[in-house]
Amino acid sequence: MISHFPLHSSLSKPSLSLLSSSSSSSSSSSSLPLFQSLSFLPKTPSKPLLIHSAKPLPVKCCSTTPASEYDQSDSRPVSPLKIAIIGFGNYGQFLAKTLVSQGHRVLAHSRSDYSHTAKKLGVYYFSNPHDLCEQHPEVILLCTSIISTERVLKTLPLQRLKRSTLFVDVLSVKEFARNLLLDVLPSDFDIICSHPMFGPQSAKQSWKDLFFVYDKVRIGNESSRVQRCEQFLGIFQSEGCRMVEMSCQEHDKFAAGSQFMTHTVGRVLDMLGLVSTPINTKGYETLLNLVENTCGDSFDLYYGLFLYNKSALEMVERLDSAFDALRNELFGRLHQVVRKQLFEKGEKVKSLHGGSYLNGTASALSSNFLRSPDTIPYEFKGKISESVDDSSKLKIAIFGFGNFGQFLAKTLASQGHSVLAYSRTDYRDAAQKLGVTFFSDANDLCEEHPEVVLLCTSILSTEKVLKSMPFQRLKRSTLFVDVLSVKEFPMNLFIQHLPPEFDILCTHPMFGPESGKNGWNGLPFVFDKVRIGNDERRIARCNRFLDIFAREGCQMVEMTCEEHDWHAAGSQFITHTMGRVLEKLQLGSTPINTTGYETLLKLVDNTSGDSFDLYYGLFMYNVNAMEQLERMDFAFESLKKQLFGRLHGVLRKELFGKSQKREFYVFVLSDFIRCNFYIMVTGSPAAHSGTSDLPASCTPL
Numbered sequence: 078m079i080s081h082f083p084l085h086s087s088l089s090k091p092s093l094s095l096l097s098s099s100s101s102s103s104s105s106s107s108s109l110p111l112f113q114s115l116s117f118l119p120k121t122p123s124k125p126l127l128i129h130s131a132k133p134l135p136v137k138c139c140s141t142t143p144a145s146e147y148d149q150s151d152s153r154p155v156s157p158l159k160i161a162i163i164g165f166g167n168y169g170q171f172l173a174k175t176l177v178s179q180g181h182r183v184l185a186h187s188r189s190d191y192s193h194t195a196k197k198l199g200v201y202y203f204s205n206p207h208d209l210c211e212q213h214p215e216v217i218l219l220c221t222s223i224i225s226t227e228r229v230l231k232t233l234p235l236q237r238l239k240r241s242t243l244f245v246d247v248l249s250v251k252e253f254a255r256n257l258l259l260d261v262l263p264s265d266f267d268i269i270c271s272h273p274m275f276g277p278q279s280a281k282q283s284w285k286d287l288f289f290v291y292d293k294v295r296i297g298n299e300s301s302r303v304q305r306c307e308q309f310l311g312i313f314q315s316e317g318c319r320m321v322e323m324s325c326q327e328h329d330k331f332a333a334g335s336q337f338m339t340h341t342v343g344r345v346l347d348m349l350g351l352v353s354t355p356i357n358t359k360g361y362e363t364l365l366n367l368v369e370n371t372c373g374d375s376f377d378l379y380y381g382l383f384l385y386n387k388s389a390l391e392m393v394e395r396l397d398s399a400f401d402a403l404r405n406e407l408f409g410r411l412h413q414v415v416r417k418q419l420f421e422k423g424e425k426v427k428s429l430h431g432g433s434y435l436n437g438t439a440s441a442l443s444s445n446f447l448r449s450p451d452t453i454p455y456e457f458k459g460k461i462s463e464s465v466d467d468s469s470k471l472k473i474a475i476f477g478f479g480n481f482g483q484f485l486a487k488t489l490a491s492q493g494h495s496v497l498a499y500s501r502t503d504y505r506d507a508a509q510k511l512g513v514t515f516f517s518d519a520n521d522l523c524e525e526h527p528e529v530v531l532l533c534t535s536i537l538s539t540e541k542v543l544k545s546m547p548f549q550r551l552k553r554s555t556l557f558v559d560v561l562s563v564k565e566f567p568m569n570l571f572i573q574h575l576p577p578e579f580d581i582l583c584t585h586p587m588f589g590p591e592s593g594k595n596g597w598n599g600l601p602f603v604f605d606k607v608r609i610g611n612d613e614r615r616i617a618r619c620n621r622f623l624d625i626f627a628r629e630g631c632q633m634v635e636m637t638c639e640e641h642d643w644h645a646a647g648s649q650f651i652t653h654t655m656g657r658v659l660e661k662l663q664l665g666s667t668p669i670n671t672t673g674y675e676t677l678l679k680l681v682d683n684t685s686g687d688s689f690d691l692y693y694g695l696f697m698y699n700v701n702a703m704e705q706l707e708r709m710d711f712a713f714e715s716l717k718k719q720l721f722g723r724l725h726g727v728l729r730k731e732l733f734g735k736s737q738k739r740e741f742y743v744f745v746l747s748d749f750i751r752c753n754f755y756i757m758v759t760g761s762p763a764a765h766s767g768t769s770d771l772p773a774s775c776t777p778l
Contacts (some may be wrong), residue, residue, distance in 0.1 A: 079491055080437040157181045158308060161214035163229060165191045165202070168247070169220035171277045173200050175284070179312060186211055210237035216309055219246040219254075223381025226254065230261050241297060242303055243267040249336060249378070251325035253385035255294050267302055268294040270325050272332075272669075273313065278370060279672050285317030288669045292325050321668055331667040333388030338664070339398060339673035340379050341716070342655065343371030348712035349651070349705075354644040355634050356585075356601045359592045360683050361648040363654065363676045370673050376719070383720050384727075393717065399661035400713060403654070406689075407696050414697070440621065469621050470494050474527035476542060478504045478515070481560070482533035484590045486513050488597075492625060497522050523550035529622055532559040532567070536694025539567060543574050554610065556580040556618055562649060562691065564638035566698035568607050580615055582622065585645075586631070591683060598630030605638050646701030653692050654709060656684025 157180045162169045165187035173195075176183050183200045185191065186209045195202035203209035209366065217238070221229045226248060244266055246254045255270045262268065275286035289310075296306050314320050323331075346368045353365060381387045471494050476480045478500035489496050490512045497514045498504065499522045508515035516522035523546070525530050530551070534542045539561065557579055559567040564583050571581045586593075587601040602623075609619050627633050636644075666678060684692075696702045 110123075125332050136190050156308075158216055158305070159184070159212070159214045160216045160218055160309075161185070161209055161212070162200075162218045162220055163187075163206075163233070164219060164221035164225075165189075165195065165200075166220070166222075166275060169218075170194060170198065171280075171762060172220065172247070172273075173198050173217070175316060175543045176312065179315070181312070184212055184214055196321045201603075206232070210234050213239050214242070215239075215305060216243045216245060219244065219248070222375075222377055223248050223250060223253070223385055224377055227257055227261075230257060235263060235266075238266075240265045241267065241302060243269065243302070243309065245271055245309065245606065247271055247273055248385075249332065249382055250385040251290075251292065251328040251332075252387070255292070255325040258294070260430075265297075267296050269296070269306060269309065270294050271514050273318070274669055274671050276335075278373065283317065287318055288321055288671075289313040289318040290323060290328055290669050292323065292328070294325070294445060299773050306543055309400065323668065327670065329386045330388055331669050332382075333386050334664065335667050335669065335674035337382045337386060337389045337392055337670055338659075338662075339367070339671060339677060340371050340374070340382060340397070341393070342659070342677060343367045343673065344379060344716055345709065345712045346513055346651075346655070347372045348715060349708055351647065351651070354648050355636065356587050356603050356641065356644050356648065358587050358601075358649055358652060358681055360652040360656065363680055364652060367673055367676050373627060375626075378722065380723055393720070395662055396658065397717070399658045400710065402661055403657055404710070407693065407706075410693055411697065468576070469624070471529055471618070471621055471625075472497070472525070472527045473622075474499065474522055474525070475513075475527045475533055476500075476519075476546070477532060477534035477538075478502075478508065479533070480590055482531075483511060484593070485531070485533065485560070486511050488629060489625060492628065494625070497525055497527055518548055519545070520547050523547050525609045526552050527555070528552075528618060529556045529558055532557070532561075535688075535690055536561050536563060536566070536698055536728065537690050540570055543570060548576055548579075551579075553578045554580065554612070554615060554624065556615070558582045558584055558622065560584055560586055561698075562645065562695055563698040564605065564641040564645075565700065568605070568638045569609065578610075581618065582609070582619055583607050583627045585641060586626065587649075591686065596630065599627065600631055602626040602631035602773075603634045603636060603641050605636065605641070607638070640698045643701050645695075646699050646705045650695045650699060650702045650705055651709065652680070653684050653687070653695060654706065656680045657692060 102127045159182045160176055161184040162173055163186055165173070165185040166189070167187065169187070170191070173185065177199045183198075184203060185195050185200050186203045186206050190204065192202040192204070201212075203212075217233075219226060226246070240263065244258055244262060245268075246258065247274060248254045248270075251270050251272060255268070258268045258270070271289065271291040272286075274290060275284060279289055291310060293306060296302060310320065321356070346364055351365060351368060354361075357365070365421050383393070383549050473494055474497040475486055476499055478486070478498040479502070482498065482500070483504070486496050486498065486508075493659055495514075496512070497516060498508050499519050503517065505515040505517075516525075530546075532539060532542070539559070553576065557571055557575060559571070562585060565584060568581070568583050571579075571583070575581065582604060584602065584604040586597075587595060588601060594602060604623060606619060608614060611626055622632065659677055663682060664678060667674075670678070696706070
């Protein structure tokens with residue numbers, strides 16, 4: 078039987094309210110008299126907590142000496158501890174390796190036979206727990222799974238241990254472990270609840286600077302027991318761990334927002350089947366790394382994080398609400414656009430069926446159909462030279478001189494190109510600092526006859542800017558280049574509105590002012606030569622423009638606009654979606670951040686700086702984005718079904734698994750359900766008070 082079942086009760090959804098714990102507010106407690114009485118709901122620990130401190134323990138990070146400053150002799154204990162590991166799977170073996178290297182005597186027991194592995198590590202293996210306990214280990218280190226811990230602990234022959242034995246657990250949840258240890262262990266045993274915030278994957282190099290969280294739940298007052306406790310903690314401190322002392326309650330609160338959230342996001346992304354693409358952004362690479370770090374853990378571990386941390390259920394609901402809010406924001410804005418097109422432009426209603434760029438609408442144009450058959454593939458042979466000679470210099474006009482336009486202009490000017498700029502906002506001061514000539518009138522700029530027009534506008538404003546441009550003032554062979562995050566939309570827009578003699582190059586620098594602040598080396602630059610004239614000078618001009626990015630070390634990727642948008646929907650759009658969902662949760666740094674959680678915080682930082690217009694543009698003008706949004710929704714719903722389905726199985730087992738209790742539970746549940754169903758239908762228990770088959774004790778929910 079599961080003695081402690083800590084689920085949160087702060088949710089408003091009726092379907093989850095029955096999972097409330099008895100520690101809820103009095104109002105919710107009174108509403109569920111039956112479920113309060115069930116034995117698997119959490120109880121107040123029957124034994125007092127004896128903490129080795131006269132004052133309450135604050136959350137504190139113990140200062141640690143850098144690992145490089147430790148003397149080799151200091152890493153060897155003065156008097157080695159005899160430590161028995163119960164549960165000698167991957168994690169138990171991982172810890173044993175370091176314990177043995179420090180000179181401690183390590184014993185081990187597990188249901189599976191790990192005797193050969195133990196021998197290689199220098200560990201004494203016992204197949205019978207009685208034999209192990211008769212060795213009188215000073216420390217029992219529980220390395221079992223969360224789900225099996227209670228069963229393992231209750232089957233240990235505690236009577237064969239010394240009465241002052243120190244028990245230590247390393248579970249990822251702490252309140253459950255603490256209550257269990259206090260409930261099962263004799264009162265003269267010492268207890269430390271700990272959580273090394275690392276494992277074989279994240280600590281394969283070393284434990285230096287990784288968090289070790291602990292709570293001295295019960296330590297005897299004798300100096301030998303206090304010293305033994307400090308000696309055990311010294312094992313991790315000597316490896317350079319960042320030692321964090323905090324209560325089990327505080328740990329679980331932080332862990333629900335960091336560790337559980339990290340695993341949840343990792344599992345949702347894993348269900349999407351994300352794969353590396355030829356145009357990975359840095360943000361997408363972090364998501365792939367997150368999936369790799371979490372998918373190796375069993376579902377049992379994840380389920381344990383959910384089941385035995387009472388804050389986890391709240392985090393699931395918050396994540397669900399955040400995703401719903403983001404989706405409503407997207408669809409609400411899409412609805413406004415459709416209404417505007419349908420009712421404010423009556424004369425253009427028919428055009429919605431042919432030339433619309435709304436998400437999910439098949440594009441009427443195709444780059445394969447309109448691409449020049451004589452287009453010469455671009456091949457960059459490496460850096461030509463550190464400087465640009467006069468014959469390679471281009472006159473480039475930037476339309477849209479905001480953050481991204483200025484970001485590109487800085488490099489263009491540094492390479493010696495002549496850069497002009499136009500924007501609705503007056504950026505003449507910023508342009509002067511960058512060595513750029515600024516024009517407040519687009520006609521004046523176009524009369525300068527730039528060789529290249531570089532559109533750095535937002536996705537949403539591109540069509541309006543393009544339609545208002547005085548093409549007649551440009552040379553007829555001008556090269557138009559865009560840098561939008563979607564590609565089919567600008568390609569079709571260019572083909573529709575530009576004169577046929579203009580050249581078209583669709584590009585996407587897969588970086589920005591933040592990710593490219595230290596240089597562009599190795600960052601992807603995607604391009605599609607949609608329409609380039611056969612004249613050698615026009616081909617050379619196109620290649621000279623591409624050389625700007627190749628010289629900076631960009632990874633030059635030539636692909637069609639359709640291919641780009643297919644890959645980008647699975648990488649860039651997913652990255653921004655997850656970043657914005659997490660931003661709505663208002664995640665903050667904790668004293669015990671894991672590496673995976675740090676990844677999520679960085680993702681939020683990288684995506685929250687972009688405007689909602691950019692994100693909405695990624696959704697609105699990429700025909701693949703809607704499918705990705707639905708797949709993410711389906712993945713999250715599937716994960717919730719897995720969690721709650723398994724939870725339902727546990728409840729059924731508790732209710733009906735033991736034959737001697739089955740009849741009682743069926744009777745009580747039957748009365749409870751019939752009573753409240755009738756009240757729900759009639760609205761009043763009084764109307765049925767005289768009926769013999771309705772329990773007199775029936776009260777409304």
